[in-house]
Amino acid sequence: MITDKMKNLVINGSxxxxxxxxxxxxxxxxxxxxxxxxxxxxxxxxxxATVKQAIxxxxxxxxxxxxxxxxxxxxYEDVRDRTAQYINSQxxxxxxxxxxxxxxxxxxxxxxxxxxxxxxxxxxxxxxPYFGEYNNYISNFDGVPVVVSPDYERFSINFxxxxxxxxxxxxxxxINTPNNPTGAVYxxxxxxxxxxxxxxxxxxxxxxxxLISDEPYREIAFGGLKVPYLTKFYPNTFVAxxxxxSLSLPGERIGYLVTSSEMEGFADTxxxxxxxNRILGYVxxxxxxxxxAGRCVGQTSDLSVYEENxxxxxxxxxxxxxxxxxxxxxxxxxxxxxxxDDKEFxxxxxxxxxxxxxxxxxxxxxxxxxxxxVDKQTVINSLPSFKKLAEKYTSVK
Amino acid sequence: MITDKMKNLVINGSxxxxxxxxxxxxxxxxxxxxxxxxxxxxxxxxxxATVKQAIxxxxxxxxxxxxxxxxxxxxYEDVRDRTAQYINSQxxxxxxxxxxxxxxxxxxxxxxxxxxxxxxxxxxxxxxPYFGEYNNYISNFDGVPVVVSPDYERFSINFxxxxxxxxxxxxxxxINTPNNPTGAVYxxxxxxxxxxxxxxxxxxxxxxxxLISDEPYREIAFGGLKVPYLTKFYPNTFVAxxxxxSLSLPGERIGYLVTSSEMEGFADTxxxxxxxNRILGYVxxxxxxxxxAGRCVGQTSDLSVYEENxxxxxxxxxxxxxxxxxxxxxxxxxxxxxxxDDKEFxxxxxxxxxxxxxxxxxxxxxxxxxxxxVDKQTVINSLPSFKKLAEKYTSVK
Numbered sequence: 001m002i003t004d005k006m007k008n009l010v011i012n013g014s015x016x017x018x019x020x021x022x023x024x025x026x027x028x029x030x031x032x033x034x035x036x037x038x039x040x041x042x043x044x045x046x047x048x049a050t051v052k053q054a055i056x057x058x059x060x061x062x063x064x065x066x067x068x069x070x071x072x073x074x075x076y077e078d079v080r081d082r083t084a085q086y087i088n089s090q091x092x093x094x095x096x097x098x099x100x101x102x103x104x105x106x107x108x109x110x111x112x113x114x115x116x117x118x119x120x121x122x123x124x125x126x127x128x129p130y131f132g133e134y135n136n137y138i139s140n141f142d143g144v145p146v147v148v149s150p151d152y153e154r155f156s157i158n159f160x161x162x163x164x165x166x167x168x169x170x171x172x173x174x175i176n177t178p179n180n181p182t183g184a185v186y187x188x189x190x191x192x193x194x195x196x197x198x199x200x201x202x203x204x205x206x207x208x209x210x211l212i213s214d215e216p217y218r219e220i221a222f223g224g225l226k227v228p229y230l231t232k233f234y235p236n237t238f239v240a241x242x243x244x245x246s247l248s249l250p251g252e253r254i255g256y257l258v259t260s261s262e263m264e265g266f267a268d269t270x271x272x273x274x275x276x277n278r279i280l281g282y283v284x285x286x287x288x289x290x291x292x293a294g295r296c297v298g299q300t301s302d303l304s305v306y307e308e309n310x311x312x313x314x315x316x317x318x319x320x321x322x323x324x325x326x327x328x329x330x331x332x333x334x335x336x337x338x339x340x341d342d343k344e345f346x347x348x349x350x351x352x353x354x355x356x357x358x359x360x361x362x363x364x365x366x367x368x369x370x371x372x373x374v375d376k377q378t379v380i381n382s383l384p385s386f387k388k389l390a391e392k393y394t395s396v397k
Numbered sequence: 398m399i400t401d402k403m404k405n406l407v408i409n410g411s412x413x414x415x416x417x418x419x420x421x422x423x424x425x426x427x428x429x430x431x432x433x434x435x436x437x438x439x440x441x442x443x444x445x446a447t448v449k450q451a452i453x454x455x456x457x458x459x460x461x462x463x464x465x466x467x468x469x470x471x472x473y474e475d476v477r478d479r480t481a482q483y484i485n486s487q488x489x490x491x492x493x494x495x496x497x498x499x500x501x502x503x504x505x506x507x508x509x510x511x512x513x514x515x516x517x518x519x520x521x522x523x524x525x526p527y528f529g530e531y532n533n534y535i536s537n538f539d540g541v542p543v544v545v546s547p548d549y550e551r552f553s554i555n556f557x558x559x560x561x562x563x564x565x566x567x568x569x570x571x572i573n574t575p576n577n578p579t580g581a582v583y584x585x586x587x588x589x590x591x592x593x594x595x596x597x598x599x600x601x602x603x604x605x606x607x608l609i610s611d612e613p614y615r616e617i618a619f620g621g622l623k624v625p626y627l628t629k630f631y632p633n634t635f636v637a638x639x640x641x642x643s644l645s646l647p648g649e650r651i652g653y654l655v656t657s658s659e660m661e662g663f664a665d666t667x668x669x670x671x672x673x674n675r676i677l678g679y680v681x682x683x684x685x686x687x688x689x690a691g692r693c694v695g696q697t698s699d700l701s702v703y704e705e706n707x708x709x710x711x712x713x714x715x716x717x718x719x720x721x722x723x724x725x726x727x728x729x730x731x732x733x734x735x736x737x738d739d740k741e742f743x744x745x746x747x748x749x750x751x752x753x754x755x756x757x758x759x760x761x762x763x764x765x766x767x768x769x770x771v772d773k774q775t776v777i778n779s780l781p782s783f784k785k786l787a788e789k790y791t792s793v794k
Contacts, residue, residue, distance in 0.1 A: 251684025
C-alpha cells in the first residue's frame with residue numbers, strides 16, 4: 001500500500017542495510033578481531049570537552065523556557081550572530097545573522113535550499129563520485145539529477161563534460177569539498193574556473209544557476225590545508241554545514257545554511273528558507289544544540305587521528321600496489337579496485353575480513369571507499385588483510 | 398528566482414508574522430500591561446524538573462559517543478521500547494519498538510507518514526476547523542486537501558458531509574484530538590462511527606484509507622478526561638505525538654510516530670518510514686532528546702494552569718455573552734465572533750489590547766481562537782477587555 005516510489009527506496013535501503021549486516025556476520029564467522037569494518041562514515045572520536053561543559057553551563061545559567069522553547073524558524077539570533085562572526089574571522093567574509101539559517105544538520109540545509117529553488121523537472125548537476133543521498137533529496141522536489149563523470153586524474157571536476165551537461169534547465173549544482181568518497185579538496189583554481197563556467201552559462205541561457213557547497217568535512221583537511229570558502233567565488237551560492245563531524249555530534253542533527261548576500265533575490269530567498277524550514281517539518285534546529293553550537297563554533301574534536309589513519313593507510317596500500325589519489329581531507333579514501341567489477345572486488349575483500357563499499361554506490365564503478373574513521377589500531381591490524389587482498393589479484397605475474 | 402509556489406508561501410508566512418508583530422506594536426501604543434497576546438500556541442509553563450535531571454544523569458552516566466551518535470533512523474531501541482511500554486500501560490495496546498519511529502516532533506511524524514503513502518493527486522480529508530500547517534505538509538507531497546466543513550454543534554465531525562467527501566482518490570484523513578483550535582476531544586462514539594465509515598468506504602471503493610491522529614495535546618485533557626487511543630478503533634492508523642506541549646520542549650523537536658500492527662502492509666510501511674525519516678533530511682530525531690524522552694515518557698509539566706485558565710475564560714466570556722463550545726482539552730478556545738467577519742472582529746479586539754486569531758486561519762470564518770497558554774494573571778487582567786469587546790457589539794439593545 002506504500003507508494004511505488006517508496007517501494008524502490010526501501011529496496012535500496014535494504015541493500016545498504018544488508019551491507020552493514022555483513023560486518024556482523026563476518027565477525028561471527030572470522031572472529032571480531034579479524035574483521036575490519038570500514039563501511040560507515042560515523043565519527044570515531046569523542047566530542048571536545050567543551051560540548052559537555054557548554055550543556056552544563058546552559059542548563060545552569062540560561063532560562064529553561066528559552067533553552068527548550070520556540071525561536072524564529074531560522075534559529076536563535078545570538079547563535080546566528082556568533083556563527084556569522086566565526087565564518088567572517090576565518091574567511092574574510094561579511095556575513096551577519098541574516099545570512100544564516102540554523103538547520104537540522106546539513107541534510108535539512110540541502111533540503112530547504114532545494115525546496116526554495118527547485119521546480120519539478122529542474123536539472124541538478126552532480127559530480128561523480130558523489131554521496132548517493134543527493135539523489136533522494138533531489139527526488140523530494142522532483143528535480144532531475146545530471147551526473148558528470150569522474151575526473152580520474154585528481155577527483156576534481158571534469159570541466160569539459162560539465163560544460164556540455166549544463167543546460168537551460170540546470171537550476172542547481174551540488175559540490176562537496178572536502179569530498180565524500182574521495183577525500184579531494186577543490187583548489188582555488190578549480191573554483192575560479194567553476195565560477196567562470198557557471199557565470200558564462202547563466203549569461204548564455206539567461207538563467208540563474210545556484211550552487212550548493214555541502215561542507216560537513218570542512219574542518220577535516222590535512223597538512224594544514226585551508227579549504228576555500230565558496231561564496232567568495234560565486235554569488236549564487238549556498239553553503240551547507242554540519243557539526244556532525246567537526247564536533248562528533250551526528251545524532252544531534254545540528255548544522256546551518258549560509259546564503260551569499262550577493263545571491264539574486266537574496267532577501268526573498270532568506271524569507272523563503274525560513275518558511276521552508278518550518279513547512280518541511282523541521283520547524284527549527286533543535287534548540288539546546290543550537291545554543292551549544294553557538295558556544296562551540298570554531299572548536300573541534302581532536303581530528304588528528306583521521307590524518308594519522310590516512311597516512312598509515314595511504315603509505316601501506318600504495319606499497320601493496322593499490323592505485324590511490326591521496327586524500328586531502330575527510331575520513332575517506334577511494335582507491336581503484338584491481339578488477340573492473342567493484343562489487344565482486346568488495347565481496348572478495350570480505351574473505352580477508354575487510355568491509356568496504358563499492359564505488360558504484362557513488363556513481364563511480366571500479367573503485368572502492370574506505371571509511372577510516374576508526375581507531376588507529378584497527379587500521380594497523382587491517383593492513384595484512386589489504387596486503388592479501390592485493391596479492392590475490394597481483395601475485396600471478 | 399525562488400519558485401512561484403514558495404513565493405505564495407512566503408506571502409502567507411508574512412501575514413502570520415505581521416499578526417505576531419501586532420502584539421509588539423500594540424504594546425508600544427497601549428503599554429505592555431494593557432496588551433494580552435493570545436495569538437501563539439507556545440507553552441507557558443516550565444518543563445518538569447525531571448527533564449533537567451535526565452540530561453544531567455545522561456551526561457554523567459551514558460557514553461557520549463552513544464548519546465550524541467548515530468543510531469537506527471527510527472531511533473534508539475531502548476527509547477522505542479519504553480515508549481511502547483508506556484502507551485501499552487495507558488491504553489491496553491500491544492506495541493513494541495517495531496511500532497515506533499522517533500521523530501523530529503509531530504511535524505516530521507506527519508511528513509514521514511505522508512511521504513510513505515501519498516502519490517501526487519491523492520486526496521487528504523481534513524475536518525474544519527483545522528491547523529493550517531496541514532495544507533503545507535500535504536503540498537510537500539502534491540496531495541490535494543479536501544475540507545469537511547465544521548460541526549458547529551460540538552466541533553466534532555460533520556459525518557454527513559464527510560461521507561460525501563470521501564472519494565476513490567481519498568488516501569488519508571487527518572484528525573487532531575484534543576483539537577487545535579477548538580479544544581474538542583472526539584468521543585469513543587465519534588471514533589467508532591468514524592472507523593465504521595472509513596471501513597465502509599474502503600470496501601466500497603476497494604481502496605486503503607489511512608488515518609493520522611495528530612496528538613500533541615493528548616495530555617492536556619480537562620476534568621480527568623481520557624482521550625481514546627485511535628489504533629483501537631481503526632487498523633490503518635498512524636498516531637503522531639510530540640513532547641512539545643506535555644514536557645514544554647517545543648524547540649527541541651522531539652516526538653514519535655506510532656503505526657498500528659494491524660495496518661495493511663505493516664512491515665513494509667515500517668521499513669518505508671525508516672527510509673523516509675532519513676531521506677526527508679531528518680535522518681533521526683535529535684539523539685540526546687531521544688534519551689531524555691525515553692526517561693521522561695509519561696511525565697508532564699504541571700499542566701493544571703491550562704485548565705484553570707480555561708475555566709476562568711469560559712466562565713467570564715460566557716457571562717459577557719460570548720457563544721463558546723467549552724474546550725475539553727488543549728490550551729485553545731474557539732468562540733464565535735459577534736459579527737460574521739472574523740478578521741474585522743479580531744482587528745477591533747486590538748483596540749482593547751487583545752491579540753487573537755481569526756477563525757479563517759483555521760478554515761472556519763466567524764470564529765476566533767484564544768491561545769490561553771499564558772500565566773493566570775494575564776487571563777485575569779484580560780477579562781475587562783473581553784467584556785468591552787463584547788459590549789461594543791451587544792450594548793445597543
